[in-house]
Amino acid sequence: MPEAHSLHRHARDQRAALAGQVLSVSSPQGRFDATPFDGHRLVDVQAHGKHLLYSFEQAPDVHVHLGMKGIFLRTEDLSLPPRAGTRMRLAGETTAFSLIAPSRCEALDAAARAELLASLGPDPLREGAAAREEAARRLGTARGAVGAAVLDQSVWAGIGNAWRAELLFLAGIDPGRRVDEAEAGRVWDLAVELLPLGVDAGQVVSDPTAPDERWVYKRETCRRCGSPVGTRTVGGRTAYTCPVDQR
Structure with a gap:
């Protein structure tokens, strides 16, 4: 599932290409009622964790969640x-985006909109360092394993399995145990530092010196020490850990 860096990149690119323009909005697939939005000016596109919100003049917002299979296709022609399977197409003066297979x-x-936003925890790419205290409190007081809590979008918004693996590795924390607020604050600091790099690169960047590499996520051996990477289910997802660096 796309994580926060991908959604913020989509929001940035679509805002730059379409915001301020009167859009042609359609649903070739027919599963989205585009009538309230067609011919209206797009004011803004914002990402909140794994959610996209499109604000139009004199129209409701559009809420998009990509889920596991959703993608955007961009064209300047x-x-x-x-495509016939396009759920929503946003066409501006020179650019169009087609949304396919969202959840x-x-x-x-x-x-x-207010109810959706109230259900989400702090987003490292929105609140950044300013939300450190609240983010540390939420994760540090969450019940159960940190590896499950950090995937809970009501605790922190936008973190998925890849970022979980890399952030907890860098913090030296095993996903199967609980953390205190000091440890949670360290994980938040790493998220605030690294997720913006992921927005720019379009992928998870957990080592700025080697942006195409991962420490443990979907690796056979730990990139730092060479130990076999362990896998187990935490919070319903496969957790990747180093037995040496995450005791």
């Missing part, structure tokens, strides 16, 4: 017909 694509009124 507006004469090309969209959610829906209109949100102000109350529903």
Whole structure:
């Protein structure tokens, strides 16, 4: 599933290409009612964790969650017909984005938008260092293993399995145990430092000196010490850990 860095990259790119323009909005697939948005000006596109919110003039917001299979296709050739499976197509003056196979694509009124945002924890790419105390409190007081809690979007928004593996490795924390607020603050600091690099690179970047490498995520051996990477299920997802560096 795309994690926060991917959603913030989508928001940045689409905002730059479409914001301020009157859009042609359609649903070639027919599973999204584009009528309230077609011919309206797009004001902004924002990412909140793994969610995208599109704000239009004189229209509700559009909420998108990509889920496991959702993708965006971009084109600068507006004469090309969209794929039949496109749930929502946003076409501006020179650029169009086609959304395919999202888990959610829906209109949100102000109350529903507020309810969605209230359900999410702090996002390292939005609040950054300013949210450190709240983020540390939420993770440090969460019940159960840190590896499950950090995937809970009501604790922190935007962290998925890849970032979990790399952040907890760098913090020296095994995902199967609980953490205190000091340890949680260290993990947050790493997220605030590294996730912006992921937005720019379009991938998880857990080592700025080797952006294409991972420490433990989907590796057979730990990149730091060479020990075999251990795997087990934590929080319903496969956790990748180094038995030496994450005791």
